[in-house]
Amino acid sequence: MRTVPFGPGDRLLLYTDGFIEARDRRGGFLDLAARVAAHAGRPLEALVTGLRRDLLRHAHGDLDDDTALVALERLPGRGPGATAVRPPADGPG
Incomplete structure (x- = not known):
């Protein structure tokens, strides 16, 4: 395992x-x-949308198999043990 x-x-x-x-x-x-590299600097949603569009354009909309694509991004400041802090629903105090 690596x-x-x-x-x-x-x-x-x-x-x-x-x-x-x-x-x-x-x-x-x-x-x-090459397609990932072309979209790499874009926001995550735009990356996925662009790759899907590229795939459909490449195959001329004719996909012979099911396709799935999932993209994950680790956000800054959310390391192991980090917890989300939310203000109370009714506001401070």
Whole structure:
């Protein structure tokens, strides 16, 4: 087993084989690494939306398999043992 650090600002992209095995009309696969790099600086929601759009454009909307894509981002200041502090619902005091 290998442990990989997952620090603040790091992202994790999980996807099914249907996402990376989608082919264009000539039988070519989507270059997911290049597409991720193209969207990497965008907010997380825009990254996922852009990758989905790229996939559909690549396969001309013709997906032969189910596809799933999940993106996670570790937010700053939320390390192990951190707790969320919320003000009382009825305000201070």
